[in-house]
Amino acid sequence: MRMKAAVLYGTRQPLVVEEVELDPPQTGEVLVKMVATGICHSDLHRYTGDAQSQLFPIVLGHEGAGIVQEVGEGVTRFKPGDHVVLTFLPSCGKCRWCHIGHPNKCDLGAHLRDGKMLDGTTRIHGSDGSDIYNFLFNSTFAEYSVAPEASLVPVPEHVPLEKVCLFGCGFTTGFGTATNKLNIRPGETVTIVGCGGLGLAATQGANISGAGKIIAVDIHPEKLEMAKKFGATHTVQNKHNVDEVIEQIMDITWGLGTDYSMEFVGFDQSDETLDIAFKAIRKGGTMCMIGVGAHDKRTLPIDPFTLTIYRKKITGVLFGESQFQTDIPRYVSLFEQGQINLDDMITRELSLEQINEGFEAVLAGNKVARQVIRYG
Ligand SMILES: [Zn+2]
Ligand SMILES: [Zn+2]
Incomplete structure (x- = not known):
């Protein structure tokens, strides 16, 4: 079938919204x-070249929702008309990881960066029949998506x-880090470094868990204002002075540091934001690294002596350690009850034709939490 999609032809080239061909769903799709x-910022990493992938042309997008039109052979959980969220x-x-309750480590993830579907072929094609790569089995910057049932x-x-x-x-990545990975208890304290969409979702997670102090850190004052709306009890502007930021965090926490820190800055991750996240935690505290760092980065700005003597813990977190098949319905229910605020997370809605404006706004960094593309 023909559909409109936003195609990226190369690093930092404007996305081209054009007609492409989409194959019907195959087995399990x-x-x-x-x-x-x-x-999401991960779309931007492909655009800016930070992800070091040369898979072009490609249709990006991986935070979508829509309505099932057709199912391929062997699909048992869905039928036309079902409403679904696509997970990245x-x-x-069935695999070992899914069985032990860690679906974020599912073996299918091994093929995530190949730009193809699970059978090694593509579903989207240019008007000349050439292959267009897929993103995270989603490619949601298009009017339709063929995705695995999984x-x-x-x-x-x-x-x-x-x-x-x-x-x-x-949302699931940020909220899940606070509520699944850290399992924050009432009165515990947390530092959140980076207040974009993920950091704001983590702020909501810490707030709903009853965290005593939620300290939001960002370089943009606008983002800190947003964080207050979602439950940050304190805000600290990072003016590229780590000592000054840590001094304020210590003041807020009576000289202890926070029980936890979460670092969401990802590719823009400088040693500075990691340094803040590490120094912000108390003895025995846990630092979570959630933002995806550059693939060629090989060092962390961590003082090993302090790590050992203070018995600090550093851990990576993927997709909020979420059990998404059961967590997303829980979040839907919290959203309906008004306990999760998505409305204020969405700074603006765009049409697919406005996607390049949307990308520019993410790169500017200070104006948006999340932008959502609506299809007509
Ligand atoms: Zn994402
Ligand atoms: Zn699995």
Whole structure:
């Protein structure tokens, strides 16, 4: 079938919104009519070249929601008309990791960066029939997506897909880090470094868990204002002076440091933000690294002596250590009860034609939490 998609032809080239060809769903795959998709920083990494991938042309996008149109052979969990969130990680439900309750480590993830579907072929093609690469089995910057059944989570029909699409990546990653990985208890304290979409979702997670002090750190004052709206009890502006930031965190925590820190800065990750996240935690505290760092970065600005003597812990976190098939329905329910705020997370809605404006706004850094593309 023909559909409109935003195609990226090379690093930092404007995305081209054009007609492409989409194959029908193959075995284990589902055709979804997209209703909405968020723009995530991971899309931008492919655009800016930070991800060091040369898979072009490609259709990006991986935080989508839509309605099932057609299912391929062997699909048992979905039928046309079902409403679904597309997750950027698939979970087969059969491998060792899925069985022990860690679907974010599912063996299917090994093929995530190949730009192809699980059978090694592509579904999107240019008008000349050439292959267009897929992104994270999603490619949601298009009117339709063919995705593996393993990448879909069903949601009730009455839920606004233009909001809950954020559960496909960013929200679940931030909120899940606070509530699944750290399992924050009432009164515990946390430093959140980087207040974009993920950091704001983590702020909500810490808040709903009853954290005593939630200290938001960012270089942009606008982002710190947003963080307050989602439950940050304190804000610290990083003016590129680590000592000054840590001094303020120590003042707030009576000289102890926080129980936890979460670092969401990712590719823009300088030693500075990691340094803050490490120094902010108390003796025995845990630092989570969530933002994806540059592939060629090989060092952390960590003083090993302090790590040992203070018995600090550093851990990576993927997709909020979430059990997405059951966590996303829980989040939907919290959203319906008004306990999760998605409305204020979405700074603006765009059409697919405005996608380049959306990318520019993410790169500017200070104006947006999340932007959502709505399909007509
Ligand atoms: Zn993402
Ligand atoms: Zn699996």
